Amino acid sequence: MDLTVLQECPQCGGEVELAETDRLLSCPYCRTRNVLARGTARFTLPHIHRPGRLLHVPYLRCKGSVFSCHLNGIHHRVVDTTVATVPINVLPPTLGYRPQAMKMHYASDNLDTTYLRNKLSIKEALTRAEARHQSTAKNATPLHQEWIGETISLIYLPLIVHEDSVFDGVTGDPLATLPNSSDIFGPVSLPSLDWQIRLLPTICPNCGWDLRCEQESIVLLCPHCDTAWQEAHGTLTGVPFETVPAQGEDAIHLPFWRLEVDFEGIDIHSLADFIRLTNIPRAIQPEWEDIKMAFYCPAFKIRPKIFLRIASQLTAAQLPASGDTTIPASCTPVSLEASEAEESIKLILASAAIAKRNILPRLPHTSVTIRRNQLLFLPFFDNGYELCQEEMKVVINKQILQLGKKL
Ligand SMILES: [Zn+2]
Ligand SMILES: [Zn+2]
Structure with missing residues (x-):
């Protein structure tokens, strides 16, 4: 069910109608914008x-x-x-x-x-x-x-x-x-x-620029000084991120959480361990024995089945670090908290596994420690109906992406 909330604008006193999941008060009367802390x-x-x-x-x-x-x-x-x-x-x-x-x-x-x-x-x-x-x-x-x-x-x-x-x-x-x-x-x-x-004004704490955000954004972006911000305990705090640069001009970036984790109770310490145990059909390269693997998880809300499908595909593929920290020109909003992504690690592991019997019975005895968590902006190509990430072979229906805002 969708809920409606009325909130007064701190600037002009006008009453603004919000959805329960809205993180931004955008006043239609005086045009000021504030983050709801x-x-x-x-x-x-x-x-x-x-x-x-x-x-x-x-x-x-x-x-x-x-x-x-x-x-x-x-x-x-x-x-x-x-x-x-x-x-x-x-x-x-x-x-x-x-x-x-x-x-x-x-x-x-x-x-x-x-x-x-x-x-x-x-x-x-x-x-x-x-x-x-x-x-x-x-x-x-x-x-x-x-x-x-x-x-x-x-x-x-x-x-x-x-x-x-x-x-x-x-x-x-x-x-x-x-x-x-x-x-x-x-x-x-x-x-x-x-x-x-x-209510916090949507001003970049670093450079004073107006931050880029939408109604459901939990992370606000500053394209002026290339920083990302999230409200925590009444202030805006920096969020680490990396951008995979797009090849063409017309790319749209989607946000993902990239999580580096340590497991206890299951022998996954490297990318090679992960591929072996899950039985994902990829030829293990010798250097993968030393590569710490990362989990990738949508940083936006989307239907449960599709959420797990995308997370599993990206996690199985693994991306090399780009080292680029430019805010992309066009980017869909971050609407799923990092903590939610952290909670989904075991589900992604279970979902990605081809050999479910190697993984699922061990889950009750497995614990996960998050070593590092950062945002990753990944470029997609818009073909009209779908957003396609050609390198990773991930396709997302645009209508389903839109419907996810209501979840
Ligand atoms: Zn107002
Ligand atoms: Zn800034």
Whole structure:
């Protein structure tokens, strides 16, 4: 489901409509642009006005693809639900269709309301969300399971407590009567204000140039001083990258995460080890015994099956370093976090392997350490319907790439 959020422009005060995954506030009235520095996004549902104490109760919204590795292959399913995070039984277990039926706001500090603290870890919420979608047919325990490209946000349900009654703050319907004026919500409010959304101007911290970005960009590019930036803890921080130069003029670059990793529990230390163990049909060159292999993973959201296909193809091919650090002239936005790419290593390994039996049973005992992670801009040729990377033989349908923005 797609969610809509309303946010005030810090410059002109105009109300701008955003998608849940938008990382940029682009004001249509005064044309200023700001990066949304938000951590885990916190949204509030609109509430009615009536006498009483206003409380906001958190629900975790979990949306993404869950991949499960079984001996017979890798399965995935899409999960999209909300999970109650405060154990109070008068509350509905999920928010149902409310978040998509209404326009929400980013939660902000307001003296008239109390935000209750979230009592559930994201890991636990994902487990519950995933269990809700689990089909009984495939009940075998997977050898490895991972969420990729998930969107996690907190959505607050407003409640109004008046005398001994609790009302749903959206509809006004009574939810419960409190015995002897007991306070079941207790002193559980959020302590500090550092969870509030902050807005950062899209200005290059290095040279002051206007940074290049789109609505869903998590990495902002400066073509003026050839730097890349990402918001972290309320400031813009540099992101290392490399560009593979294009042959022709009309190339479009796509972003990938290039991850150098160390494994424990499986004997992959070099590119040669990887080819041997996965049984990928490539003739091993003697120098590959000394080459540390890298994993390549799309740095943009795309359908789960295609995500794994592209990652496996690029990882099997391996690219020599280019040493070029020029921001490409035309480039699609980075919309998948580096941490998401890091979580997908075992899935890519399982997916790339021709000899699945050499790899999959070892996954539960394998651990991955990320040694280095950087962006790689890879040139594609646009043939009208598809983007083609001729050297690596990777083809991506443009429509599917466009649809990925909604994931
Ligand atoms: Zn404005
Ligand atoms: Zn710059």
